[in-house]
Amino acid sequence: MRRAVQLIRRVAFSSGHRYWRSDLTAEENRAVFGRWASPYNHGHNYVLWVGTTGYVEEDSGMVVNIKIIDDLLQERIVSHLDQRSLNDEVEPFSRVSPSLENLLFFIRQQIGSLPEQVQLSWLKLEETPLLHAEWSATQSTMIQLTRIYEFAASHRLHSFALSDAENVQIFGKCNNPQGHGHNYILEVTVGGEPDPETGMLVALDDLDRVVHAEVVDRYDHKNLNEDVPEFEKVNPTSENVALEIFRRLNTALPAKLERIRLHETARNVFEVCA
Ligand SMILES: [Zn+2]
Ligand SMILES: [Zn+2]
Structure with a gap:
């Protein structure tokens, strides 16, 4: 072929x-x-x-x-x-x-x-x-627009469904009770056809306002396990954080959410698509 x-x-x-x-x-x-x-x-x-x-x-x-x-x-x-x-x-x-x-x-x-x-x-x-x-x-005929945001947060990978020994075995250093942190980089991609008058897919101010309210202000400089209710019982792996961010933005954004990408480190990226 x-x-x-x-x-x-x-x-x-x-x-x-x-x-x-x-x-x-x-x-x-x-x-x-x-x-x-x-x-x-x-x-x-x-x-x-x-x-x-x-x-x-x-x-x-x-x-x-x-x-x-x-x-x-x-x-x-x-x-x-x-x-x-x-x-x-x-x-x-x-x-x-x-x-x-x-x-x-x-x-x-x-x-x-x-x-x-x-x-x-x-x-x-x-x-x-x-x-x-x-x-x-x-x-x-469509266009995708991507805006990039940052937040710093700490987390501890720990599953309540597993024993302490199993948590240590699976998560290793990341199960450290005191946690560790990342500078997360979040890419938010919306899609559609631009407004004929402004030429813009979405007003950037509105996009920024929603992403700050739903994600950045909520998670920045927080301990995800302790400070954020949605991770009280849910293991805040970057997979789960990415899914939660997608859910929050999908209902709140003033445009069609196509994709989010969450960069945990320069080597780990997690993507959720519509
Ligand atoms: Zn981590
Ligand atoms: Zn300009």
């Missing part, structure tokens, strides 16, 4: 933008864009990851010559966006909100056709290290 290979290329560009429509009053702009509304530009160092998928050519041993992909991305993406003001210098952003989501759709369109041996399969656009959007060919 022939297996396809995905080639992922990284490109970077810096652009300015603002959330402000000249056909609206200051008050109306604030009503639409909230605390992001400003008549002045700010900017980002965007990082774009481009996935192209195809079969390895026998002669070259490559899916596609990376130089071709890179030249194409420089010409169709970077030369149009780098060191530009999106609102003033890049169509359609005089009319369309220059949100991360809309910029990703623009890039999707702008890439256009690729060499025939490969297909555009995946795009990820990072606006800051804590916010990125993804597009995938399998769900081409």
Whole structure:
């Protein structure tokens, strides 16, 4: 069986933008864009990851010559966006909100056709290290937005269903009665179609408010076993913490929760999907 290979290329560009429509009053702009509304530009160092998928050519041993992909991305993406003001210098952003989501759709369109041996399969656009959007060919009208949060908490892995000796045997050092702690990193991914007016899938303020109320403020600088009611009788393994976070966010978020990823350490990541 022939297996396809995905080639992922990284490109970077810096652009300015603002959330402000000249056909609206200051008050109306604030009503639409909230605390992001400003008549002045700010900017980002965007990082774009481009996935192209195809079969390895026998002669070259490559899916596609990376130089071709890179030249194409420089010409169709970077030369149009780098060191530009999106609102003033890049169509359609005089009319369309220059949100991360809309910029990703623009890039999707702008890439256009690729060499025939490969297909555009995946795009990820990072606006800051804590916010990125993804597009995938399998769900081409949808977009996923991921926001990253942190909390520090301690826990002791201990199951009430097991004897003390069994707990020590299974959990080892992690059963230490005094516990130990982690700087947890939480990725929250929501999916859907952006709001036509703001260009955003979800108002980030609303997302942040809910995630802080349901997770970060609840767990940050806490002992999960002692301070948090849901882990009074439940072993606070990162699997159980991830499931609890998913349950809490799934009912409270103002957008469709697609996935959470909980990084316990740089080597352990726990994922729960819708
Ligand atoms: Zn911005
Ligand atoms: Zn631990």
